[in-house]
């Protein structure tokens with residue numbers, strides 16, 4: 502039902518209108534999905550079920566949240582986001598952007614370099630225009646696999662993080678070693694080799710962990726299990742990086 506409605510919506514409404522009115526459009530889907538067996542922890546809708554994307558991930562039909570975004574929300578709420586924190590958030594999801602913006606007890610710095618996501622800042626991650634040790638918390642999810650000079654970016658994350666601060670980092674992962682190749686530069690080739698037109702590598706957990714350690718971080722890899730009630734994915738990994 503969801504895929505069908507989505508394709509109808511996509512074909513009859515221009516993209517800009519869709520982006521502007523995404524929240525209202527999603528509300529139309531709500532009655533089809535309301536129930537009691539599942540819950541989205543971001544929009545707090547009790548659901549009959551999550552919708553399944555082609556890649557198998559469970560998306561909230563009401564707010565559009567992905568499994569990793571709901572897990573991140575839980576981690577920040579329960580553990581990492583504290584009052585009076587200065588919080589740097591790279592390319593936040595739309596729902597979390599709105600949620601953290603409303604919090605008056607934190608200083609929120611949502612940033613997106615290319616203006617694809619809702620944001621208030623446009624930092625270049627390889628040259629962050631902020632003083633040393635400015636932030637208590639950094640979220641950098643699905644960013645580093647886009648950055649050619651990733652080790653420079655990690656150095657910048659380390660520089661702007663306060664001593665005792667934490668950066669939560671995630672990218673897509675593969676087994677084995679990091680796969681990257683400077684000679685692969687076209688969109689077609691990047692899609693074929695790295696899984697997306699604008700990705701420049703695929704990390705392995707070990708490879709990313711080692712680069713983050715080189716940048717100075719103390720890194721703990723947390724592995725999370727599936728939770729069908731909240732629609733979290735199995736074997737999800739987050740790198741908890743302390744300074």
Ligand SMILES: [Zn+2]
Nearest residue numbers: 541544561564
């Ligand atoms: Zn939701």
